[in-house]
Amino acid sequence: MPRKILIVGAGKSTSYLLDYFLKKALSENLLLTIADIDIGHIPEGVKNHTACTVAQLDILNIKSRREHVQSHDIVISMLPAKLHIEIAHDCIDFRKHFVTASYVSEELKSLDEKVKEKGLVFMNEIGLDPGIDHMSAMQIIDRIREEGGKMLLFESFTGGLVAPECDNNLWNYKFTWNPRNVVLAGQGGAAKFIQEGTYKYIPYHRLFRRTEFFDIEGFGRFEGYANRDSLNYREAYGLQDVLTLYRGTMRRVGFSKAWNMFVQLGMTDDSYTIENSEGMSYREFVNLFLPYSPTDSVELKLRHYLKIDQDDIMWEKLLELNLFDSTKKIALKNATPAQMLQKILEDNWTLGPSDKDMIVMYHKFGYELNGIKKQIDANTVVIGENRMHTAMAKTVGLPVAMATLAILNGKIVTPGVQIPIRKEVYDPILAELKKYGISFQEHNVPYLGYNPDSTVG
Amino acid sequence: MPRKILIVGAGKSTSYLLDYFLKKALSENLLLTIADIDIGHIPEGVKNHTACTVAQLDILNIKSRREHVQSHDIVISMLPAKLHIEIAHDCIDFRKHFVTASYVSEELKSLDEKVKEKGLVFMNEIGLDPGIDHMSAMQIIDRIREEGGKMLLFESFTGGLVAPECDNNLWNYKFTWNPRNVVLAGQGGAAKFIQEGTYKYIPYHRLFRRTEFFDIEGFGRFEGYANRDSLNYREAYGLQDVLTLYRGTMRRVGFSKAWNMFVQLGMTDDSYTIENSEGMSYREFVNLFLPYSPTDSVELKLRHYLKIDQDDIMWEKLLELNLFDSTKKIALKNATPAQMLQKILEDNWTLGPSDKDMIVMYHKFGYELNGIKKQIDANTVVIGENRMHTAMAKTVGLPVAMATLAILNGKIVTPGVQIPIRKEVYDPILAELKKYGISFQEHNVPYLGYNPDSTVG
Numbered sequence: 036m037p038r039k040i041l042i043v044g045a046g047k048s049t050s051y052l053l054d055y056f057l058k059k060a061l062s063e064n065l066l067l068t069i070a071d072i073d074i075g076h077i078p079e080g081v082k083n084h085t086a087c088t089v090a091q092l093d094i095l096n097i098k099s100r101r102e103h104v105q106s107h108d109i110v111i112s113m114l115p116a117k118l119h120i121e122i123a124h125d126c127i128d129f130r131k132h133f134v135t136a137s138y139v140s141e142e143l144k145s146l147d148e149k150v151k152e153k154g155l156v157f158m159n160e161i162g163l164d165p166g167i168d169h170m171s172a173m174q175i176i177d178r179i180r181e182e183g184g185k186m187l188l189f190e191s192f193t194g195g196l197v198a199p200e201c202d203n204n205l206w207n208y209k210f211t212w213n214p215r216n217v218v219l220a221g222q223g224g225a226a227k228f229i230q231e232g233t234y235k236y237i238p239y240h241r242l243f244r245r246t247e248f249f250d251i252e253g254f255g256r257f258e259g260y261a262n263r264d265s266l267n268y269r270e271a272y273g274l275q276d277v278l279t280l281y282r283g284t285m286r287r288v289g290f291s292k293a294w295n296m297f298v299q300l301g302m303t304d305d306s307y308t309i310e311n312s313e314g315m316s317y318r319e320f321v322n323l324f325l326p327y328s329p330t331d332s333v334e335l336k337l338r339h340y341l342k343i344d345q346d347d348i349m350w351e352k353l354l355e356l357n358l359f360d361s362t363k364k365i366a367l368k369n370a371t372p373a374q375m376l377q378k379i380l381e382d383n384w385t386l387g388p389s390d391k392d393m394i395v396m397y398h399k400f401g402y403e404l405n406g407i408k409k410q411i412d413a414n415t416v417v418i419g420e421n422r423m424h425t426a427m428a429k430t431v432g433l434p435v436a437m438a439t440l441a442i443l444n445g446k447i448v449t450p451g452v453q454i455p456i457r458k459e460v461y462d463p464i465l466a467e468l469k470k471y472g473i474s475f476q477e478h479n480v481p482y483l484g485y486n487p488d489s490t491v492g
Numbered sequence: 493m494p495r496k497i498l499i500v501g502a503g504k505s506t507s508y509l510l511d512y513f514l515k516k517a518l519s520e521n522l523l524l525t526i527a528d529i530d531i532g533h534i535p536e537g538v539k540n541h542t543a544c545t546v547a548q549l550d551i552l553n554i555k556s557r558r559e560h561v562q563s564h565d566i567v568i569s570m571l572p573a574k575l576h577i578e579i580a581h582d583c584i585d586f587r588k589h590f591v592t593a594s595y596v597s598e599e600l601k602s603l604d605e606k607v608k609e610k611g612l613v614f615m616n617e618i619g620l621d622p623g624i625d626h627m628s629a630m631q632i633i634d635r636i637r638e639e640g641g642k643m644l645l646f647e648s649f650t651g652g653l654v655a656p657e658c659d660n661n662l663w664n665y666k667f668t669w670n671p672r673n674v675v676l677a678g679q680g681g682a683a684k685f686i687q688e689g690t691y692k693y694i695p696y697h698r699l700f701r702r703t704e705f706f707d708i709e710g711f712g713r714f715e716g717y718a719n720r721d722s723l724n725y726r727e728a729y730g731l732q733d734v735l736t737l738y739r740g741t742m743r744r745v746g747f748s749k750a751w752n753m754f755v756q757l758g759m760t761d762d763s764y765t766i767e768n769s770e771g772m773s774y775r776e777f778v779n780l781f782l783p784y785s786p787t788d789s790v791e792l793k794l795r796h797y798l799k800i801d802q803d804d805i806m807w808e809k810l811l812e813l814n815l816f817d818s819t820k821k822i823a824l825k826n827a828t829p830a831q832m833l834q835k836i837l838e839d840n841w842t843l844g845p846s847d848k849d850m851i852v853m854y855h856k857f858g859y860e861l862n863g864i865k866k867q868i869d870a871n872t873v874v875i876g877e878n879r880m881h882t883a884m885a886k887t888v889g890l891p892v893a894m895a896t897l898a899i900l901n902g903k904i905v906t907p908g909v910q911i912p913i914r915k916e917v918y919d920p921i922l923a924e925l926k927k928y929g930i931s932f933q934e935h936n937v938p939y940l941g942y943n944p945d946s947t948v949g
Contacts, residue, residue: 230784238758240697301695
């Protein structure tokens with residue numbers, strides 16, 4: 036009997052996911068159904084594979100959705116997170132396992148008891164971040180504990196960047212994922228973390244001036260800024276007593292300082308709309324945020340406002356975006372400043388046809404063993420193959436696919452709504468990811484408890 | 493027949509309001525009822541006045557509230573704005589006029605038709621700001637129009653400050669009104685205004701660095717920062733075509749630059765609570781917002797973070813607040829940063845027993861007359877008598893009282909839910925306020941269209 040996998044939602048991020056299953060279709064006896072509301076963009080090579088069926092499915096069509104769930108053995112949802120819950124209910128009704136790469140919502144979490152009763156595995160947060168970060172961190176944390184060590188510090192940073200060979204703009208950045216998330220990053224409240232036993236708070240308008248540096252052999256230096264809530268996984272990781280807990284986002288050095296110019300100007304604000312946004316030039320957009328002057332140019336006003344010199348690289352970064360161009364227009368109606376800025380950035384930061392992306396992840400583990408404080412730094416770098424087969428799609432899609440097969444093969448058996456923090460899950464998946472070139476380099480370094488390379492502009 | 497006035501809510505701001513009515517009780521044949529949930533704090537001299545009755549009233553007690561409304565000729569609500577609406581409904585039911593110093597809510601505005609049908613006057617925004625600002629501005633705007641002028645610019649600034657003779661701290665500031673409003677000032681979205689025909693937006697974290705200066709003869713220099721929405725009264729004032737429209741708050745020069753330190757640190761944030769706030773020292777509070785260091789002092793970290801030298805007056809301002817004291821503790825449980833900052837400031841900025849407050853208001857009117865651009869600047873300064881009889885209580889209470897009597901005497905007759913922007917209202921009240929020492933100095937100055945003394949740090 037073939038094992039039948041239903042994949043709901045087949046966006047750009049599913050290339051590796053589909054390839055993984057199709058390559059193993061014969062040896063593992065798999066049949067794949069790809070269900071999406073729009074099936075036009077699914078590649079021919081996938082569509083025409085003998086083990087693959089493509090179905091046009093509107094997940095709001097309850098009858099059709101339930102029929103699909105009922106006729107498969109396991110369901111993967113690659114839809115936006117808020118659409119998972121209905122499919123999850125179907126999976127419980129028809130006793131099907133369920134896999135997603137999304138954060139566990141409160142609603143989904145509340146199904147845990149029912150899921151356990153039926154002996155099902157609902158695996159979530161099994162992509163890159165969240166996903167590989169959980170697995171790689173927990174593997175090292177558990178190992179430290181097995182050796183008798185006591186955790187003191189955990190820091191974790193992930194970034195989606197452009198590969199060094201395609202890194203050809205002054206920002207060392209291109210959009211490799213949802214641009215809107217990049218523009219709004221860090222908004223919605225102060226960033227909160229713990230350092231050496233004390234809570235620390237960074238307001239949004241200071242976030243990009245409180246970075247720290249990381250060096251990765253062969254790839255040079257990176258910087259990280261704090262995520263909004265670093266304390267989310269304190270319980271799940273068993274780090275309630277840890278002195279330092281900090282999670283963040285990685286960029287190339289200098290990105291944050293330059294991005295801070297947009298923050299300072301107010302261009303990342305998404306809370307109000309500009310009435311006359313449609314047809315506004317880039318130059319007029321910039322001038323919205325600068326004081327009036329009957330004589331001074333927009334350029335001079337901005338340089339004075341942000342206190343940057345004409346020969347400052349910050350200034351070059353703004354020029355590179357054509358920010359002062361009065362012929363380039365924004366075609367958005369009643370747009371927020373954030374939406375208008377996104378448009379301007381997309382003009383410049385969209386991956387070109389031959390561009391490759393790059394994923395970087397960096398963990399720090401501080402611990403005490405036999406009275407001695409120690410630290411392990413671990414990092415991984417993944418480079419994409421091309422614009423379709425990105426490092427992002429690879430690092431999100433492969434863990435999802437591997438977890439799905441492991442559940443079908445009875446390798447992951449503990450029931451419940453869960454995230455991949457148990458050995459049963461992370462050990463085999465991390466081992467298999469290695470074969471696909473995704474592995475962590477570990478370095479024993481002196482314990483510091485803090486990063487001396489952190490900047491406090 | 494005596495005319496019966498019901499005053500609901502008798503807080504600190506009602507001293508002048510009550511005095512005004514009681515002094516005129518005999519000549520104007522007035523009977524006053526002061527209704528409050530807590531009547532303990534009403535002064536003996538007021539309570540024992542023959543024309544005055546004091547009633548303990550819970551406005552959520554519908555029966556008692558309606559009996560009170562029914563048995564009077566006019567009702568003044570000095571309660572918080574959100575509590576007006578129920579009393580307003582009672583006033584319609586029993587055909588009573590209604591007066592408040594609060595902003596007109598959408599709910600209240602929606603009663604306009606009913607109020608007009610019954611021929612009632614519902615006068616709102618008749619305190620200081622809003623209130624005296626509307627009246628003094630409209631008197632000059634209407635005069636300019638009557639002369640054939642076309643309005644080009646309107647700017648208006650108000651501030652509640654401490655009188656020069658009691659101005660003895662480095663911030664040149666003490667709390668003369670609700671401290672919470674001062675700490676949260678400017679939050680909730682970007683400030684929006686129009687200057688020389690273009691929209692301008694200032695994000696909160698830049699608000700206190702975009703000030704402009706004003707000189708008032710005999711009182712020296714002040715500064716102003718933008719209110720959140722300067723465009724609120726565009727229609728009401730008939731200024732739809734004006735090139736510059738800007739409203740703001742006045743402080744002594746240097747306040748905003750210093751206040752900006754709190755904003756930059758994140759201390760004015762009211763959106764999250766600090767778990768371990770109770771018993772936290774001032775010093776620990778400051779350290780929440782600074783990077784961790786195993787060696788550097790909180791003082792040095794803050795100076796470096798905000799880029800201020802040890803001999804900078806900004807630094808002296810922080811020291812004056814005992815911000816680095818580790819013995820002074822904050823007794824608030826689960827408090828927000830804003831609440832904790834407020835506590836620290838109240839320690840330093842509370843009006844002393846012999847302190848007097850000061851109200852300043854500054855308007856600018858730009859217009860074109862016979863092809864020539866002109867400008868009128870108008871300002872007023874009001875000094876309080878003592879901690880009970882403050883300039884704030886005087887400038888809020890007197891216009892409310894005068895409007896109430898004018899309605900009773902048939903001097904204000906136009907029915908509807910309204911604000912004091914018509915001649916019928918502002919002419920007699922501004923004339924009477926003059927007798928109480930509240931008057932505007934006007935100066936003809938060259939038209940500029942912008943303020944060359946505006947700082948854009």
